[in-house]
């Protein structure tokens with residue numbers, strides 16, 4: 535269970551961009567975070583894996599308080615948090631298998647990583663996951679030879695190789711065409727169920743959020759102002775989340791969908 539309590543994040547001396555935020559995610563639910571640009575969605579995700587340092591508050595993952603961790607304990611906790619990125623963050627000149635195995639860094643010895651002598655169990659697991667997402671045939675192909683959708687599947691498998699307790703996805707479909715984007719969202723939803731994994735997705739596409747996630751969290755100016763099932767995201771809620779933002783029209787299309 536992820537339990538965030540009274541989370542505040544302030545960059546420098548400016549106003550807080552996360553304002554006393556509470557959020558609990560239990561079980562294998564797929565939760566999307568929507569909101570205008572600047573609402574604080576990425577900051578929230580990055581506080582969870584401590585790419586951004588929270589100013590105050592608590593972030594507890596399965597009983598471990600993440601905000602106070604340092605050094606080896608922080609690295610160990612981070613291994614349990616899988617992250618999928620908008621730009622995939624693959625190493626282009628490495629093969630798919632090498633990219634996927636980088637999810638095991640921290641679990642295996644530096645020698646194994648440098649010499650690419652991966653443990654047999656890790657190779658087996660990589661093939662299982664690559665087959666599941668349809669990229670096993672590319673195991674020895676360089677990452678830069680793949681399409682966007684295939685590259686994001688590599689990103690997903692790399693995150694799952696960490697054997698995470700939660701998967702965070704920061705606009706995972708924003709660089710993809712609409713059809714591929716839907717495939718990746720469907721995949722994330724299905725994997726959450728199969729692996730009993732909570733998935734938290736920062737997403738601009740409200741139509742996809744409604745179709746592929748169980749719960750929608752709407753943020754505005756660093757606060758959660760909507761938290762409910764997609765069916766409850768009506769026009770009034772959309773107006774509150776997006777009022778006056780350049781995304782309002784796009785968001786309205788999503789509400790109508």
Ligand SMILES: Nc1ncnc2c1ncn2[C@@H]1O[C@H](COP(=O)(O)OP(=O)(O)OP(=O)(O)O)[C@@H](O)[C@H]1O
Nearest residue numbers: 545546551569570571572573574575576577578738
């Ligand atoms: N490293 C940083 N230093 C200073 N301010 C930052 C930093 N990162 C983000 N911010 C500010 O924090 C606020 C929230 O940004 P954040 O990226 O979390 O919003 P977002 O909802 O994810 O937006 P978008 O949808 O455009 O990605 C914005 O005002 C942004 O300018």
